Amino acid sequence: MTGPPTHAHAVELRRADGGDARAAADVYLRSFAAALPSVVRPRSDDEVRDYIRDVVVPARETWVADAAGTGIVGLMVLDGASLSQLYLDPEWRGRGIGDRFVALAKERVPGGLDLWTFQVNKAAHRFYERHGFTAAEFTDGSRNEEGEPDVRYEWRP
Template sequence: MADRPEVRRARLWHVPRLARILWSFTRTTPWLPRVRTKGDDLKMMTRITRQGWVRLARDAKGPAAFIARDGQVIHALYVHPRARRQGLGRRLLDDAKARADRLELWTLQANREARAFYAAQGFAEAGRSDGRGNDEYLPDIRMVWLRRGDTADER
């Protein structure tokens, strides 16, 4: 794999592979409730790919990670298990940071690995919720990254 994998805009023909990346987490994580059917996930992936929200990173076997971002809001970032800990998630975030002065996301409190990853990438906790605002109804944490030396609490 290249030292800095290329990040590119996802196209509609990528949707089945992107859905499999999504499912590699949502369908195998025991504590995560299933709230959508696979058909619903495919429709959602098609819609956000058409809107231009999705960028992907590849490994030698093809699409291996994706980020879904609308402006400063990151809605999803998933890496296929075969490609974890190879820098693809970091590369997708670096690409998003190059395109925005501020990024924000919500991550589930139970997802300690994601929380640690985002903190290591410069995101700071900016709030918590009881989960009423997410599909899974699980407590979550709002995290914010700012290009400048501002703190997340100031926004």
């Protein structure tokens, strides 16, 4: 088996359908585990898969990064003006896919975006700040399921 392509353009960004839910959930689970090992998830793997299948894909604007020959390697979810999820398979980070997802989000919601990320996720802070997002609010985590301090970012054109 060969490794993944080195160019993000070998990956198609497309709207997710029901058949993508399991693979998208698995990307979320792998990404979360790799990026946030100290954050306790309040839901089991099966509960996450059910939620993505039953709620996220049918009710939110859900996009996937589909790598030819590999399958789903990324997930982005827009909920109105909220960029509610952006996860990449850990092996596919650093290939420009996240950049493409953010550009797509800005194109889909040109009036501005908000998102939340955990305060411990310094790599996400650097990524979003590089894309013009600014920290707007810091919390103690009492309003999220994980009980983890977080930060709300905003992008305004």
